[in-house]
Amino acid sequence: MEYHLTIPLQKDDVFKLHIRDVVYMTGTIFTARDEAHQLMLDLAVDSVPFNPAEMALFHCGPLMKSVKGNWHVVSAGPTTSSRMELFEDRFIAKYSITTIIGKGGMGNRTRQALLKYGAVYAALTGGAGALVADMVDEVLDVFWFERLGMPEAVWLLKVEDFGPLIIAMDAHGDSLYSR
């Protein structure tokens, strides 16, 4: 099935999705890699300057460019999600994440967390950075840039018809990677 959905995904959106579905999403996504995950797991939820529950989590360390003080995306494909397997189950629980976008798949701990909390993992084509950049309408904000550097900082991106995303792990416990 093919769907065009609005972020944040509602629970009935999440549960109607199954592995192999193709999805395009519109809304706000935030990037987070290893260091941002660790930092946000150390912080109290109310001290995080944005609301992750309203957004999709994007495993990405983008290539950005500042023009006259405004940030633009140059290239922004997904990074290897399996590095975040170490802490993704806790991250999903702590920040009420319903949508993860990444590449390469995740392991059993994340699969079980998706099932328990009702969330999906959507695969975006790895390496397609230039193409993905064209789907970003606006760079809304950046957090912890000085501390973490460009790839590890958290970038808030407004996206339209972001995809094609392949539902690769669903909220019913199924995963394209565990076959």
Added chain:
Amino acid sequence: MDQTKIITGIVKLIRKAETELPEDVIKALKKAYLIEEGLAKTQIATILDNITVSRESQRPMCQDTGIQSFYVSLGVDSPYRAELKQLITSGVKVATKEIPLRPNTVDPLTGVNHQDNTGHYIPHITWDLVSGDKVWITALPKGGGSENMSRLEMLKPGEGINGVKNFIVNAVTNAGGQPCPPTIVGVGIGGGADLAVKLAKKALLRPIGSQHPNPSVAIIEEELISQLNASGIGPMGLGGKTTVLDVNIEVAHRHPASLPVGLVIQCWANRRASLLLHADGTYEVQ
């Protein structure tokens, strides 16, 4: 004057590598598009679209612009032999701002970003001395996701070529979708621990479809291609017929007690470009 021109040449070389995938790789991806169906076909279609956008916009095809690595065949009579390392390093710094490249060098202990894609031992340059006054510089920017799947195995010589094949098949299968398949698999057999891995990476420079000149090695390449593509991992690990675009093996003589095997996996974005520098400071980027 020459120096500024050569630095500009290095920037052009890096830009070409980051934004224009070599024809042999594009051809292999187009062939994969024809034989794939379903989800696998959507992945290859997206990759091909991305290659076009990248070339037309001259923006790096992947946000991971890699660790900057260069293979240099240095003519011993080149007037630039003494300063070439410095010129390449300066070129990397300028390219980081101009193209731009993602700042990808961090302190190995603190993680602090060096901001300009240089640092201790980086850019990484492999030197080869040749006769004459020309210099050939090949850029091979290498992404972290595929590099993380690299392996070294010190097999017992008694395990033989079957041991080598099993190690490669298991390692590539276990990597699954993580290194952004369809990948190019580089294998180094023999030498010592360091040389096996070095040869595995050097094997990535060979054009897709090329065979090792030794027929006994070429047969192993063919067998590994068939076995890996029968694994069903497919583009991005979502299932399909194309897990690898090619397997390239390089060999070195080994110690009788050792059978080292190095494995370096390259994502579909097998970015490489070359620059030929003449003694008068003119150059061509290919």
